[in-house]
Amino acid sequence: MFDMETADGLSSIELMQPGYLAVLALLPVVVVLARRSLSGLGRVRGGLAICLRCLVIAVVSLALTSPEWVQTTDDQSVVFALDQSDSVPRAAREDARQFIRAASAGMRPAKDQIALLGFDGRPSVEQICGPEFVADHVGAPIEPHRTNVAGALRLGLALLPADTAKRIVVLSDGNENVGSAAEEAExxxxxxxxxxxxxxxxxxxxxxxxxxxxxxAAAKQDEVVSLRLVLRSQAATGARVFLYHNDRQVRDGAGPTGGFDVQLAPGPNRFTIPVALRAAGVHRFRAVVEPAESAADTLATNNEARAFTIVGPAERVLIISDTAMDPAQINETSAALLARALQQGGIECVQMGVEELPADPAALADCSAVILSNVSAFALGEARQQALASYVRDQGGGLIVVGGDQSLSVGGYGYTPL
Structure with a gap:
């Protein structure tokens, strides 16, 4: 290593592979051998040839050592990342700003640079790297209900210049709920x-x-689901819980405001709320807790939570029978018995003859299952068999085959799509 002082700092040349300098030890051998082989060129021309060979060997040897020019400096750039989320009280944020002002007072002129960014759910640049701290205030939060420390570290890296020492200072309570600060730290x-x-x-x-x-996550139409609510309190106190279903308040409690009163013990308190879902679609729920005494709660932003349930359409089953092949109408009676049993279980049933069954699988999309009650493959025909096969294979529909004298193997289902 060769060091030298420059105006920008200490510079040096480092050899990454110094072992290749051993090749220079072969130069005397090259000189001796060259004097013998080049003796016919004369003293001047021979000397020049020997010098040129030695120069080439020295240059190649130095190139193999991988020399690097390294310049060190004590200039430093620091990015301060200040947490602006709602989880940090206003007094704590003001103390953090005072700390940044005090730290900037110790900056070395023409040596140190400072930058400031505020972050909540999204980071924002308040001051780029400069020799003085000029950001008297931090802008309003953008997404105050979130804390994205990872985004702050990512933006801090982008603010740091390339020709100085670098450092990031994070001022936060560490309650991140977006991103992964650990990955950015790596x-x-x-x-x-x-x-x-x-x-x-x-x-x-x-x-x-x-x-x-x-x-x-999912439920059936007309089903009563249980919403699970966990409230946490630091002390024993009373509160009132308000539940909203699709932005309409569920008025389970007495009084003009609705809601229901609860007594909270220190720690977690678990509640189960039954709700009937009458229509298909997405059902959105929102739970809000209000303390009985305002002194029992400090932050109102964590008193609300949301959930949703997707309700599918009512179960609908097609029962297919073939009365034309059974004069005694035994199939129709069997289909009626199946329909009655399913309807008692709350499942909608539609009975139809085999000739009414659609040959288009798209027409079966609103059915949960198709029941073939003693129906032969001959009565179905090729087109309806293909439609049922596609309905099961591609749409995930259900197919139940009820046995009889016209079904299964005797119904000619061998080597058919079904």
């Missing part, structure tokens, strides 16, 4: 950029929040 570590964290510490003496609120 990228910073791979780039050799340190991350300092100043925890914004605070304490809520009294707090009520919605910890969990869930609904079944």
């Amino acid at each position: 990228i910073c570590a791979a780039l050799g950029i340190p991350i300092d964290v100043l925890p914004l510490q605070y304490e809520h003496g009294s707090e009520i929040l919605v910890d969990q609120f869930s609904a079944p």
Whole structure:
């Protein structure tokens, strides 16, 4: 390594593969051998040829050592990332801004640079890297209900200049709910950029929040589902829960405001709320908790949660029979018995003859299943067999074949699409 002082700092030349310098030890051997082989050229021409060969060997040897010009500097750029989300109290954010102002007072002129970004659900640049701290205030939050530390680290990397030492300082409570700060920190570590964290510490003496609120992912029409609600409280207190179904309040409680009163113990409190779903489609639910006493709650932003359930159409089953092949109408009676049993279970049934069965699989899309009650393959025909096969294979429909004297093997189903 060869060091030298420059106006921009300390510069040096580093040889990444210094072992190749051993090749220079062969130069005396090259000189001796060359004097013998080039003796016929004369003293001047022979000397020039020997010098040229030695120069080529020296240059190749130095090239193999992979020399690098390294310039070091003590200039430093620091990006401060300030958490602006609602989870951080206003007093803690103001203390963090005071810390940044105090840190900027110790900057070295013409050496250090400072940048500031605020973040919640989305980071925003308040000041790019500069020699002075000029951001007197931080802009209004963009998505205050979220905390995206990973996005702040990513934007901080983009703000750092390439020709100085780099550092990122995060001022946050660490309650991230968007992205992965750990993954971005690994990228910073791979780039050799340190991350300092100043925890914004605070304490809520009294707090009520919605910890969990869930609904079944799917349900059937006219089904009664159970919504599960978990409320967490730091002290024993009373509260009122309001439930909204598709933006309309479910008025389960007494009084003009609706809702229902609950008594909360310290820690998690679990509740189950039954709700009837009468129509198909997406059903949206929203739960809001209000403390009986305002002193029992500090943050109102965590007193609400949402969930949804997708309700499919009512179950509809087609029962197909072939009365033309049974003069005694035994098939019709069997189909009627099946329909009665399914209807008692709350399933809509439609009975039809085999000649009424659509030959288009798209026409069966609104059916949950098709029941063939003692129907032969001959009565179905090729087109209807293809439609039923596509309905089961491509649409996921159900197919039930009820046995009889015209069904299964005696019905000629061998080597057919079914």
